[in-house]
Amino acid sequence: MIEKFSELNNPEMWYDQATMTTLRGWFGQTRKCPACNRVHSLHTRMMESDKNIAMNIGQYLAVLGFRGSCLDVMDERTKDAAGDALKQGLAAFRPKAVVYTRRDLHADEQALGTLLMGLRDKPNFLFSCGSGTLTDITRYNSFITGIPFVAFATAASVDGFASGSTPLLVNGFKTTYPGVAPEAIFYDPYVLAAAPQKMTAAGFGDILAKVIALLDWRLAYTVEDEAYCPLIAALVDRAVEDCLNLAGDLAVPSGQTTPDQLKKRAAASGRLMEILALTGMAMQMMGSTRPASGGDHHISHLLEMRDIQMEREGSLHGDKVGIGTLISMVMYQKLFAGSAMPRQRPVLAADIWEKEVRRVYGPLAAHALATNQPQPPQGDVWDKQKQLLERAMQTFGFAAVERFKTLIPLARDKILAMDGPVRPDQLGYTVQDTYDAIAFGKEVRPKFTILRLAERYGWLYDLAEEISAGLPRGDLY
Numbered sequence: 138m139i140e141k142f143s144e145l146n147n148p149e150m151w152y153d154q155a156t157m158t159t160l161r162g163w164f165g166q167t168r169k170c171p172a173c174n175r176v177h178s179l180h181t182r183m184m185e186s187d188k189n190i191a192m193n194i195g196q197y198l199a200v201l202g203f204r205g206s207c208l209d210v211m212d213e214r215t216k217d218a219a220g221d222a223l224k225q226g227l228a229a230f231r232p233k234a235v236v237y238t239r240r241d242l243h244a245d246e247q248a249l250g251t252l253l254m255g256l257r258d259k260p261n262f263l264f265s266c267g268s269g270t271l272t273d274i275t276r277y278n279s280f281i282t283g284i285p286f287v288a289f290a291t292a293a294s295v296d297g298f299a300s301g302s303t304p305l306l307v308n309g310f311k312t313t314y315p316g317v318a319p320e321a322i323f324y325d326p327y328v329l330a331a332a333p334q335k336m337t338a339a340g341f342g343d344i345l346a347k348v349i350a351l352l353d354w355r356l357a358y359t360v361e362d363e364a365y366c367p368l369i370a371a372l373v374d375r376a377v378e379d380c381l382n383l384a385g386d387l388a389v390p391s392g393q394t395t396p397d398q399l400k401k402r403a404a405a406s407g408r409l410m411e412i413l414a415l416t417g418m419a420m421q422m423m424g425s426t427r428p429a430s431g432g433d434h435h436i437s438h439l440l441e442m443r444d445i446q447m448e449r450e451g452s453l454h455g456d457k458v459g460i461g462t463l464i465s466m467v468m469y470q471k472l473f474a475g476s477a478m479p480r481q482r483p484v485l486a487a488d489i490w491e492k493e494v495r496r497v498y499g500p501l502a503a504h505a506l507a508t509n510q511p512q513p514p515q516g517d518v519w520d521k522q523k524q525l526l527e528r529a530m531q532t533f534g535f536a537a538v539e540r541f542k543t544l545i546p547l548a549r550d551k552i553l554a555m556d557g558p559v560r561p562d563q564l565g566y567t568v569q570d571t572y573d574a575i576a577f578g579k580e581v582r583p584k585f586t587i588l589r590l591a592e593r594y595g596w597l598y599d600l601a602e603e604i605s606a607g608l609p610r611g612d613l614y
């Protein structure tokens with residue numbers, strides 16, 4: 138058992154082991170971790186990429202031991218992008234296909250049922266060809282039927298490819314269901330580079346979120362003893378750094394590019410995909426979303442819920458997550474301004490909290506009220522947590538927040554260069570939508586994040602007001 142404030146809990150101490158080689162060593166294995174002494178399992182057995190890999194996919198599948206027939210899962214767009222090459226590559230497996238034609242495809246009851254009906258010939262394995270939604274539809278059917286699946290990624294837009302759980306839209310509400318990770322992940326860098334630019338920006342936003350996820354996670358370990366692994370944190374941390382260096386090449390415009398630009402863009406898209414898959418595998422190994430999601434994702438979930446309530450066509454996951462990350466960085470800065478601990482302010486009264494949760498969550502309020510405490514911990518419990526927090530901030534927190542000063546403008550400019558959004562109003566959200574997302578994103582899950590931290594010091598609702606009003610004016614970044 139490592140002492141909480143030991144240097145051994147600093148991800149930087151594990152950087153030399155936090156490599157793709159280490160991760161590949163875990164493929165298909167269950168092993169004891171040298172950093173946290175827990176056992177981590179990785180279901181995924183292979184990850185390969187190459188130009189035109191789709192045409193040669195059969196070789197890899199044979200190595201993995203696949204036999205018999207397969208069913209492809211795609212939509213019209215991904216069929217155009219890779220369908221023909223896959224037909225050739227999968228020829229030995231007598232491929233049939235379910236091709237979605239819906240424009241607003243979600244992983245919902247109808248989409249899940251469509252695939253289930255396509256399984257009547259009992260294929261030996263499923264082959265998803267697409268980004269997050271198609272992978273999730275396949276993942277859940279794979280989990281339920283026990284038919285294994287392989288993922289072919291056509292856009293580097295989200296970190297969920299390698300994940301072991303499935304976000305589904307059930308009766309219009311986003312809910313996490315169980316699932317299974319793919320046996321293997323394949324991608325062609327040139328196919329990724331040809332995906333719409335905004336999808337790449339979304340993938341970048343989903344990676345950027347790890348900056349907050351990792352800080353939230355280490356603080357949650359300090360304050361609430363949540364399970365933590367510095368090696369997995371180091372894997373994700375190093376991946377984020379790599380991703381920031383890639384952004385220049387990712388932003389190359391897709392139209393009228395020179396062969397050299399295209400080559401660079403393909404290389405950068407391939408690396409972004411590898412990083413996205415890596416963070417998905419970090420979630421698999423930890424058995425939770427902690428290494429990849431914090432307050433940033435809670436803010437984005439609330440914005441997404443607003444789209445569903447308003448029956449608006451939603452934006453990409455990574456778009457909202459990138460915005461949630463920028464907002465979370467600003468919150469950390471404001472809460473710990475001048476590298477000092479915040480002054481305690483009064484917390485929100487329980488009855489007002491309940492009224493507000495009912496207003497924001499509408500028909501979902503009962504669930505939110507049942508899974509959250511009306512007030513944060515106070516008295517001795519909070520005093521003890523505050524002492525731990527102060528020590529944590531001195532050990533690593535203040536330095537992390539200090540870095541946000543340069544990271545915020547850097548991230549903003551890189552997202553903008555990729556045609557991605559950096560403020561909620563750019564996606565059509567009102568000041569009220571943004572306030573609700575910051576102030577009540579925390580009720581999505583009872584998990585310690587920057588949002589909870591601000592709540593405990595009594596700053597959350599003031600910060601939500603200040604930030605939501607300041608964002609459209611461009612006051613904050």
Ligand SMILES: [Zn+2]
Nearest residue numbers: 170172173366
């Ligand atoms: Zn570990």
Ligand SMILES: [Zn+2]
Nearest residue numbers: 296343454458
């Ligand atoms: Zn995400």
